[in-house]
Amino acid sequence: MTAGETFPRLLAAHAAARPDAPALREKYLGIWQTWTWRETWTEVREVAAGLASLGFRRGQNLAIIGDNRPRLYMAFASAQCLGGVAVPMYQDAIADEMRYVLDNAEIEFAIVEDQEQVDKLLEARDTLPTIRHIIYEDPRGLRNYAAPGLLSLDALRAKGQEWLAAHASRLDDEIAQGRTDDVSVMLYTSGTTGKPKGVAQTHAAMIFAARGAVGFDHLTERENVLSYLPMAWVGDHLFSYAEWLVAGYTVNCPESADTVMIDLREVGPTYYFAPPRIFEGMLTNVMIRMEDASRWKRALFDRFMKVARRVGADLLDGKSVGLADRLAYALGNVLIFGPLKNTLGLSRVRVAYTAGAAIGPDLFRFYRSIGINLKQLYGQTETCAYVTLQPDGEIKLDSVGKPAPGVEVKLAENGEVLVRGPMVLKEYYKRPDATAEAIDAEGYFHTGDAGVFDADGHLKIIDRAKDVGRLANGALFAPNYIENKLKFHPFIKEAVCFGHGRESVMAFVNIDLTAVGNWAERRGLVYSGYVDLAGKPEVYDLIRGCIEQVNAELAGEGELTHSQVSRFLVLHKELDPDDDELTRTRKVRRGFIAEKYQPLLDALFGGKAVQHIETQVKFEDGRTGVVAADVRICDVKRVPTRAGGAA
Amino acid sequence: MSTRKIGEVILKVDNISLRFGGVKALTNISFDVREHEIRAIIGPNGAGKSSMLNVINGVYHPQEGTITFRGETRRDMDTHQAAEQGIARTFQNIALFSGMTVLDNIMTGRNLKIRSSFLEQALWIGRARREEVENRRVVEEIIDFLQLQHVRKTPVARLPYGIKKRVELARALAAEPSMLLLDEPMAGMNVEEKQDMCRFVLDTNEQFGTTIVLIEHDMGVVMDISDRVVVLDYGRKIGDGPPDVVRNDPEVIKAYLGAH
Numbered sequence: 001m002t003a004g005e006t007f008p009r010l011l012a013a014h015a016a017a018r019p020d021a022p023a024l025r026e027k028y029l030g031i032w033q034t035w036t037w038r039e040t041w042t043e044v045r046e047v048a049a050g051l052a053s054l055g056f057r058r059g060q061n062l063a064i065i066g067d068n069r070p071r072l073y074m075a076f077a078s079a080q081c082l083g084g085v086a087v088p089m090y091q092d093a094i095a096d097e098m099r100y101v102l103d104n105a106e107i108e109f110a111i112v113e114d115q116e117q118v119d120k121l122l123e124a125r126d127t128l129p130t131i132r133h134i135i136y137e138d139p140r141g142l143r144n145y146a147a148p149g150l151l152s153l154d155a156l157r158a159k160g161q162e163w164l165a166a167h168a169s170r171l172d173d174e175i176a177q178g179r180t181d182d183v184s185v186m187l188y189t190s191g192t193t194g195k196p197k198g199v200a201q202t203h204a205a206m207i208f209a210a211r212g213a214v215g216f217d218h219l220t221e222r223e224n225v226l227s228y229l230p231m232a233w234v235g236d237h238l239f240s241y242a243e244w245l246v247a248g249y250t251v252n253c254p255e256s257a258d259t260v261m262i263d264l265r266e267v268g269p270t271y272y273f274a275p276p277r278i279f280e281g282m283l284t285n286v287m288i289r290m291e292d293a294s295r296w297k298r299a300l301f302d303r304f305m306k307v308a309r310r311v312g313a314d315l316l317d318g319k320s321v322g323l324a325d326r327l328a329y330a331l332g333n334v335l336i337f338g339p340l341k342n343t344l345g346l347s348r349v350r351v352a353y354t355a356g357a358a359i360g361p362d363l364f365r366f367y368r369s370i371g372i373n374l375k376q377l378y379g380q381t382e383t384c385a386y387v388t389l390q391p392d393g394e395i396k397l398d399s400v401g402k403p404a405p406g407v408e409v410k411l412a413e414n415g416e417v418l419v420r421g422p423m424v425l426k427e428y429y430k431r432p433d434a435t436a437e438a439i440d441a442e443g444y445f446h447t448g449d450a451g452v453f454d455a456d457g458h459l460k461i462i463d464r465a466k467d468v469g470r471l472a473n474g475a476l477f478a479p480n481y482i483e484n485k486l487k488f489h490p491f492i493k494e495a496v497c498f499g500h501g502r503e504s505v506m507a508f509v510n511i512d513l514t515a516v517g518n519w520a521e522r523r524g525l526v527y528s529g530y531v532d533l534a535g536k537p538e539v540y541d542l543i544r545g546c547i548e549q550v551n552a553e554l555a556g557e558g559e560l561t562h563s564q565v566s567r568f569l570v571l572h573k574e575l576d577p578d579d580d581e582l583t584r585t586r587k588v589r590r591g592f593i594a595e596k597y598q599p600l601l602d603a604l605f606g607g608k609a610v611q612h613i614e615t616q617v618k619f620e621d622g623r624t625g626v627v628a629a630d631v632r633i634c635d636v637k638r639v640p641t642r643a644g645g646a647a
Numbered sequence: 648m649s650t651r652k653i654g655e656v657i658l659k660v661d662n663i664s665l666r667f668g669g670v671k672a673l674t675n676i677s678f679d680v681r682e683h684e685i686r687a688i689i690g691p692n693g694a695g696k697s698s699m700l701n702v703i704n705g706v707y708h709p710q711e712g713t714i715t716f717r718g719e720t721r722r723d724m725d726t727h728q729a730a731e732q733g734i735a736r737t738f739q740n741i742a743l744f745s746g747m748t749v750l751d752n753i754m755t756g757r758n759l760k761i762r763s764s765f766l767e768q769a770l771w772i773g774r775a776r777r778e779e780v781e782n783r784r785v786v787e788e789i790i791d792f793l794q795l796q797h798v799r800k801t802p803v804a805r806l807p808y809g810i811k812k813r814v815e816l817a818r819a820l821a822a823e824p825s826m827l828l829l830d831e832p833m834a835g836m837n838v839e840e841k842q843d844m845c846r847f848v849l850d851t852n853e854q855f856g857t858t859i860v861l862i863e864h865d866m867g868v869v870m871d872i873s874d875r876v877v878v879l880d881y882g883r884k885i886g887d888g889p890p891d892v893v894r895n896d897p898e899v900i901k902a903y904l905g906a907h
Binding site for chain 1: 783784787788790791792794796797799850853854
């Protein structure tokens with residue numbers, strides 16, 4: 001590792017060492033078009049020169065907006081050649097949403113994909129006259145635009161060629177001036193609370209993170225990646241830009257947003273990243289199509305998936321598996337898993353990652369069982385996408401892996417995950433207050449997430465730090481974590497746990513009317529509606545069974561064993577955003593619920609067996625009514641604490 | 648709307664009358680179409696709109712009147728002749744090869760451009776090969792233009808209605824027509840599909856300079872995108888002019904717009 005690495009210099013090195021190897025591909029007119037490293041470097045330089053000719057200065061920000069296109073990725077490097085900062089923005093944001101970032105980043109230059117983005121920038125320019133130059137890649141529909149400062153990327157490139165001819169070594173000087181601790185990219189966090197903040201990352205930080213990931217998973221220049229996630233998202237910037245330039249592999253851009261699944265099959269990536277919802281969508285598709293398959297095929301599928309569930313993940317982890325199972329799995333691979341992976345476009349995947357949200361254990365297990373090395377990582381924009389990674393052979397469903405090489409992780413008093421390392425952000429752009437709040441005097445970045453380490457040193461993220469409390473005995477209490485575990489059971493739709501400052505943990509449960517209704521029908525259990533069904537003793541037994549399973553899991557999770565649920569009740573009404581019990585995104589509002597159902601909560605903690613309650617409800621037409629019920633309360637068996645943390 | 652230049656008259660129909668036995672479909676119709684313009688034909692059901700298009704591209708042969716296309720005056724057109732002279736069309740009821748893929752359907756629109764012999768094509772040699780590559784390129788550009796990439800290899804039968812309509816337009820464009828006849832391109836579509844289709848019609852007109860004659864029932868669409876409008880009622884022309892003029896014509900309002 002040399003001290004002065006920057007992305008333009010990495011790109012130049014690839015162009016010198018492997019000029020004819022493929023750097024970027026894009027499907028256009030039905031054919032995969034390739035840019036070699038030499039061509040990529042030439043275009044990056046010419047576009048940089050074009051920007052220079054228009055007066056783009058060192059330290060200035062360049063907005064980049066559009067779908068994943070090779071020439072937009074090149075624009076990142078062009079800006080960096082001149083000591084500028086690339087600011088990718090979400091391409092589906094509307095003009096008003098863009099205005100804040102455009103203003104905050106003081107954008108004068110933007111390179112965008114097409115007419116749609118040009119229109120938005122022209123609209124934003126009404127109030128932001130500083131946007132001087134808008135450069136577009138695709139000229140369709142723009143022929144008759146006469147707005148000043150509008151220029152096609154090809155025209156910019158032509159200007160660049162002239163400029164290069166006139167100023168022979170100026171560009172090389174600019175590239176040589178670039179320092180590794182210059183800011184290379186600014187990624188705006190989506191800002192669920194307050195305005196978006198620009199996370200400024202340096203060349204050094206991104207290259208450190210990329211090199212770490214490349215080394216960790218032994219990636220080479222032979223990998224193929226499909227880049228289809230928004231360029232403004234840190235994950236894509238790491239996978240499709242930083243790692244691309246560090247490892248020197250090939251990045252493939254899909255033909256359009258609608259063809260991603262087709263392109264995935266054609267490219268057959270070896271290194272793949274997707275959020276859980278994409279893996280879920282794929283699995284749902286497979287299952288739907290299996291439902292329609294012939295009986296013979298379905299039987300074959302079910303037969304071999306059983307084998308896969310039993311031994312697939314162990315084989316992937318290199319654990320010992322009996323000869324009979326090995327043979328059965330090998331046959332299954334020929335008949336089912338192989339063709340299935342091929343259909344999904346995942347035959348060649350060596351390493352796949354998922355992150356961003358909790359992935360259901362069944363979903364995770366499915367992909368691993370058919371032989372796809374799917375792993376989880378944990379991180380955020382402020383840490384160049386990852387803090388922990390799951391090492392091969394040490395995959396646990398409920399952990400996010402071990403701290404990555406060179407990354408220090410420690411837990412604060414309240415369980416908050418603190419991170420230190422070269423990949424921690426330099427600053428929030430123009431927000432010294434926010435920077436000071438997030439990075440402490442020792443250089444630790446405060447993630448805002450609460451976690452615990454298990455016995456093997458794997459980090460487990462349990463909750464948002466601000467939601468975590470303590471039981472009366474001082475043990476960590478993470479309500480979201482327990483609620484999520486409860487909700488993985490299909491019979492439980494919502495759960496709300498209480499325990500902060502208390503001796504034990506209590507839970508309100510909403511049953512899932514569809515799932516429990518089906519279950520009741522199969523047993524010939526008659527019920528008139530939600531309230532009736534929720535009060536049935538049989539349903540209480542069913543839910544108690546689910547909670548005991550969760551208790552059993554918690555028993556093996558160190559400090560969290562104290563959070564086992566002691567008593568629960570099934571609420572007599574469904575929690576509803578209209579009644580302010582849930583947010584619009586269906587997150588429970590614990591404080592509000594505790595207040596509203598105070599008598600029930602008191603009964604739970606007070607040891608009563610039944611409690612009468614009357615609750616106001618708002619109907620969909622705006623009228624209000626009252627639901628009254630005698631709610632039963634049920635005790636749950638607690639499971640003795642086990643050592644170890646294996647799932 | 649745009650800066651495209653509307654040119655000279657390229658199609659002129661004079662005193663066209665069309666009868667089926669005793670039924671008079673068109674009576675004494677005259678109007679013209681200028682190069683690069685979008686010309687709409689509107690009217691209530693049974694007004695003779697589709698018949699008019701069929702006369703223009705030679706499916707029907709009128710008993711009276713003349714058609715002048717690019718300076719050449721004829722009693723009637725003949726479908727093959729019309730196609731060779733650069734007139735392409737889509738149909739009110741989708742007329743695609745439903746078992747074939749989108750790509751193959753659009754390729755059929757290139758039929759007239761193929762010069763190689765049957766033998767060359769069968770053996771896949773010489774000209775046949777070159778032509779196929781060239782034709783495929785044109786077709787791919789249209790696929791890109793109309794954003795059909797995601798269904799390129801999908802059989803037409805499996806597509807939703809709105810996309811099928813778009814495939815029909817693609818096939819018509821594959822012939823690289825100078826004049827495009829669209830028979831209710833937006834019928835039966837939802838608002839979003841209609842907006843897309845409007846965009847594509849306007850883009851076609853702007854990008855390729857294609858002259859467009861279209862029949863459409865959605866008055867909002869017609870008034871928005873066309874340069875001039877012909878109004879038919881019971882086979883007779885009752886109005887002709889720019890949208891604003893037609894919209895305020897008392898006779899048109901009585902016959903058509905007022906009824907809605």
